Amino acid sequence: MDNRPIGYFDSGIGGLTALKEDLEILQNEDTIYVGDEAHLPYGTKTSKEITFYSRKIVNFLVQQNVKAIVCACNTSSAIALPTIKKELKIPIFGVIEAGSRAAVKTTKNDQIIVLATKATVKSKKYDENLLKLNSNLAVTDFDAQDLVRIVENGDYKSEHVLNQIEKILMPLKEQQADTMILGCTHFPIIEDLIFKATEGRFKMVDAGKSAVKELADYLERENLNHDSLPRQAKHLFYTTAQPNHFDHVANQFLNSKLTIKSEHLGL
Structure with a gap:
């Protein structure tokens, strides 16, 4: 003990x-x-x-x-x-190694999106860990730095905020991935809004x-x-x-x- x-x-x-x-x-x-x-x-x-x-x-x-x-x-x-x-x-x-392990267990089509900050995306640490676990994965990194500001402002329950998130995540609409790593611990706070903005197409993995x-x-x-x-x-x-x-x-x-x-x- x-x-x-x-x-x-x-x-x-x-x-x-x-x-x-x-x-x-x-x-x-x-x-x-x-x-x-x-x-x-x-x-x-x-x-x-x-x-x-x-x-x-x-x-x-x-x-x-x-x-x-x-x-x-x-x-x-x-x-x-x-x-x-x-x-x-x-x-x-x-959180990266743990989140990577959870995502590999979650995906069914070996396609994963990493939603993260600018520095995390640039580091390629998620790619490194995910591909070490499964070299057949297709990993897409997405810089969602602006979501951090939304969370820290504390106003994330309004329709206006949902519209902001939809605009930020618009480029993901064509993605075929089935799993999304919430690669910033701010993001699970607005997980329901991310889910709505992406029309519920991804299984969410909370790295934290x-x-x-x-x-x-x-x-x-x-x-x-x-x-x-x-x-x-x-x-x-x-x-x-x-x-x-x-x-x-x-x-x-x-x-x-x-x-x-x-x-x-x-x-």
């Missing part, structure tokens, strides 16, 4: 989609979440910047004595994780959720779960920007799963 918390981080609120899965399947586990909204979006940053910001957050989480970290950001998983993983003594789980399931398997296998006594788990939240904005958008998404009151973290 290991009663230390689990660390989560993302460039903003997107990683809460992974944390939401944690609340479902790892209910006894304490967590610490960092949303780096001050440097949002990561998808348009250089590799050097992404690695710099990611490393600072990881170092903070290590100082909080976490037992494992989930890099709940596809861009950071693609760019920074390969380097940072070598520097750590605790396990760190990215897949990573948490792999974390849960690891904790069980290594006997690192929190003790099994019934308890109220503790969840701490930090944002590098304005807590009020983070709390508003995050609480809207989690919808009473728990009430978020974040603290400002200067990094």
Whole structure:
């Protein structure tokens, strides 16, 4: 048993989609979440910047004595994780490998779309992982960077927003793929709108959720779960920007799963 918390981080609120899965399947586990909204979006940053910001957050989480970290950001998983993983003594789980494994199991026609940020698309990390698992796959990367802004604005329930998403995803109408990887943890927050905008033609794979399931398997296998006594788990939240904005958008998404009151973290 290991009663230390689990660390989560993302460039903003997107990683809460992974944390939401944690609340479902790892209910006894304490967590610490960092949303780096001050440097949002990561998808348009250089590799050097992404690695710099990611490393600072990881170092903070290590100082909080976490037992494992989930890099709940596809861009950071693609760019920074390969380097940072070598520097750590605790396990760190990215979303790209887990999302790739889930997508390969999901597709029936070996055609997969990767919906991601500009930096993730440019990195080709999904292509690399998917083709390593199945060399017969046809992989289409699609830069949907503008969807991140829609999610972070917090106004994603109006008809106007659906129209915006339809315009962004219009080029996918001719695609023959049967599976779409939501290759940015912001995207599952608007999964229902993406589903409508693409007329329900794709099976959606949530990479963040897949990573948490792999974390849960690891904790069980290594006997690192929190003790099994019934308890109220503790969840701490930090944002590098304005807590009020983070709390508003995050609480809207989690919808009473728990009430978020974040603290400002200067990094």
